[in-house]
Amino acid sequence: MIDPAPEHPYPDSRRPDATPTPHALLTPVLGLLGTWRGRGQGGYPTLDADFVYGQEVTFSHDGRPFLRYEARAWLVDAGADDAPLRPAARESGWWRIQPDGRVEALITQPTGIAEIAVGRASGDTIDLSTHEVALTPTAKQVDATRRRYTLTDDDTLSFVFDLGAVGQPLQHHLSASLRRVR
Numbered sequence: 001m002i003d004p005a006p007e008h009p010y011p012d013s014r015r016p017d018a019t020p021t022p023h024a025l026l027t028p029v030l031g032l033l034g035t036w037r038g039r040g041q042g043g044y045p046t047l048d049a050d051f052v053y054g055q056e057v058t059f060s061h062d063g064r065p066f067l068r069y070e071a072r073a074w075l076v077d078a079g080a081d082d083a084p085l086r087p088a089a090r091e092s093g094w095w096r097i098q099p100d101g102r103v104e105a106l107i108t109q110p111t112g113i114a115e116i117a118v119g120r121a122s123g124d125t126i127d128l129s130t131h132e133v134a135l136t137p138t139a140k141q142v143d144a145t146r147r148r149y150t151l152t153d154d155d156t157l158s159f160v161f162d163l164g165a166v167g168q169p170l171q172h173h174l175s176a177s178l179r180r181v182r
């Protein structure tokens with residue numbers, strides 16, 4: 001008799017030194033594996049005011065040559081010890097790692113935006129720019145993005161995000177500093 005609810009035999013891993021062994025193509029991005037949490041600030045010319053936010057990002061793998069990516073943000077009140085104000089952007093996707101550190105990322109958001117971003121992992125930095133954006137009928141207009149993730153040390157990840165949207169040219173929307181969560 002087959003157990004109707006067996007455990008998944010191939011769980012995701014967030015650690016480079018655990019099973020499953022990471023695929024060799026993941027070598028340039030192994031430092032990202034894990035969960036990261038921190039604080040950032042953002043703004044955009046169309047917004048009344050800049051904002052401060054918290055963010056949690058997780059990269060995991062199942063032994064194949066792609067990362068599972070998930071990021072969740074929440075706005076905080078910088079004047080009140082970063083008390084949470086409300087949930088903000090979230091997104092998830094898949095980063096397909098190619099030979100020579102090339103990265104093809106598929107990222108979707110609940111705001112109706114689906115992005116394909118391409119770029120590369122080289123040294124301590126992953127730099128991804130829009131290849132294509134698809135929008136649901138009611139999504140805001142997004143034309144271009146650029147994401148830069150830099151491991152400034154083993155436990156610190158800096159994130160900078162540029163946005164070209166709602167008639168504005170590509171420019172800064174977010175930057176954050178994240179620490180590895182043990």
Ligand code: HEM
Nearest residue numbers: 046047051053055073088089113140141142145165166174
């Ligand atoms: C940490 C992640 C992010 C945070 C904290 C954040 C925060 C914000 C905030 C606070 C606003 C103002 C509207 C509101 O209050 O909801 C906003 C607007 C917007 N964001 Fe973000 N955002 C994030 C990521 C993104 C990403 C990844 C994209 C696109 C790929 C994006 C595209 C936009 C657009 C198009 C607007 C609307 C601008 C306008 O209509 O004037 N954001 N964001």
